[in-house]
Every structure is written in structure tokens, then in C-alpha cells.
Amino acid sequence: MANKIDLTTLAQKWVHSHEEDTNNEVVFRPSSYRLPPSRGRRSFQLTPNGSMVEQGIGPDDRPTQITGTWNLNDANELELARPDGQKTVLHLLSAAPDRLIVRKN
Secondary structure (H helix, E strand, C coil), rough: CCCCHHHHHHEEEEEEEEEECCCCEEEEEEECCCCCCCCCCCEEEEEECCCEEEEEEEECCCCEEEEEEEECCCCEEEEEHHHHHHHHEEEEEEEECEEEECCCC
């Protein structure tokens, strides 16, 4: 079994750092991290109470925002649940205060 990810490390806003992605990994950085300019970046904010705000890029390049809840299971799978019943599951490979690495599907 993988080492359990610390929940307090996850409770912040994470921004996709697509420049650091590999063939097998997707990298997120905290919102305080200085990323190069980009036309748009996907992000999600996780709060200690289990709520989340997911931000994406809409079809007209304007940001979209969806609220919901999050949960981390024993397999280090981060589940982001939206009010409409849709879920995104991210398999976390590692989490540090300055870098979150997710297995690419």
C-alpha cells in the first residue's frame, strides 16, 4: 500500500502546471507558486472541511467555477464530487506543500 497522503497538505488551491507534465504525470502547484503566463489553467481549491471549488476554462476562454466536495480514500485517490453527481477521481502519486503529482489517465 502507498504511503497515506497528509490531508493538511492538500487543503489549498492547486493550479495545473502543464509545463511540468510528463507522459505519465500531471503536476499541480499551489496558487502562490510563480507559474509562467498561460492562456488559462485548470485549478481546484480544497478546504479542510471537505468542500472544494474547481475552476476550468470555458469554451469562450472565460473561467468556469463549480463547487462541490472532496474526499481522499486509502488508495490515495482524490475524489472531486460536483452537485450534479459527476465525479473526477485523481490518483495521487505524491503530495508536498509545493507540488502535487497525479497519475495521468
